[in-house]
């Protein structure tokens with residue numbers, strides 16, 4: 001993650017400003033308070049501000065030219081705006097670096113937008129650093145990821161694309177094997193020619209040979225005319241042999257021959273045909289195991305896996321999950337005005353700790369479904385299907401644990417919920433000690449009384465009447 005800049009809170013309502021400031025400071029962000037006399041953009045430059053959280057009316061007073069100026073001052077600057085929705089505001093909300101919130105502020109939603117802003121900045125940063133390198137550009141347009149395994153994968157794809165070598169892509173279902181195959185083609189010198197996919201599992205065995213190699217008229221019942229096969233269509237381009245692990249033994253032999261000699265015979269033809277194709281194969285089966293069981297030819301396996309690429313399952317690259325969620329959110333939102341704004345922290349944590357057996361495809365489908373069904377506002381755990389909720393933290397621990405100093409459990413802990421829980425217990429202890437007097441409890445906690453009240457509201461911690 002890049003080091004983030006500071007957050008500028010622009011609101012002339014001191015109560016709101018303090019509440020937001022305290023909340024975000026507590027979350028570990030660096031906050032800058034406005035300097036009355038200094039022009040807005042001078043403060044932005046001076047304190048390396050890359051996120052402005054503002055009451056829209058106030059921002060229009062202190063920086064009426066915000067949208068025109070911000071990009072030239074800091075292209076990564078993001079605005080989270082709240083307040084009224086005048087015509088000017090609506091113009092603002094159509095910018096991709098502006099997120100909006102309604103008032104009264106919901107701190108959970110604010111936090112979710114701060115997270116989205118950070119993700120947006122990371123994506124922009126990845127795009128800009130990749131743009132310096134033309135080879136990386138096409139990749140960053142299609143494949144989202146910033147985790148170490150994905151960065152290694154991007155490097156490998158870029159290198160492999162420059163060669164003509166046969167590639168074997170392995171990985172669980174939905175990890176992005178086809179996307180990687182397409183990226184290899186796009187980044188190669190063959191990109192002006194065809195990328196031809198063949199799903200070896202979807203085509204019936206008796207048709208696959210003719211599908212791959214074509215046939216001549218009259219070679220079998222129903223062959224009324226000569227027909228080109230996928231190899232011929234992919235000439236000078238790339239042939240993507242998907243689900244190669246499902247190919248039957250007799251065709252494996254024929255494929256091996258093409259890989260060795262770069263020539264093939266259409267079904268029923270007496271002469272062979274030369275072809276110049278780059279082969280990329282993929283499977284979600286373990287080919288080595290199939291070879292050991294003699295279900296897949298060993299010689300073909302070695303011919304295919306000149307360059308083996310393995311795409312890791314999503315559960316092994318958790319840090320890509322929020323990035324993917326926001327990328328899909330932006331994609332599925334793109335043609336809607338009142339679109340889904342983001343995910344509450346708890347919902348995002350649940351999705352990050354989920355196993356994702358269907359990998360990126362499952363995640364993509366979930367976001368699409370949520371955009372359609374919910375359509376606006378923020379996704380909370382209540383909006384998620386049951387199976388995503390299993391990682392939910394247990395309700396609460398005993399007070400003794402707090403005194404014992406909260407040991408780290410064997411299986412690890414969700415730090416955000418733990419900190420939240422810790423905070424709840426300190427607040428409840430302070431209120432108990434002061435007999436429910438919020439002013440005194442706030443003093444004990446070194447908080448403003450209003451901040452404490454807001455916290456209680458946000459956390460749904462009921463404690464006496466206001």
Ligand SMILES: Nc1ncnc2c1ncn2[C@@H]1O[C@H](COP(=O)(O)OP(=O)(O)OP(=O)(O)O)[C@@H](O)[C@H]1O
Nearest residue numbers: 142143144172173174175176177178179284360361
């Ligand atoms: N890194 C990624 N960034 C953005 N979208 C991705 C990424 N990885 C996968 N996807 C999307 O997830 C879906 C599944 O990807 P793809 O079809 O490439 O997976 P696959 O490994 O071929 O799956 P299967 O084994 O089921 O055929 C596609 O819609 C693809 O666009």
Ligand SMILES: [Mg+2]
Nearest residue numbers: 174177178242
């Ligand atoms: Mg696939």
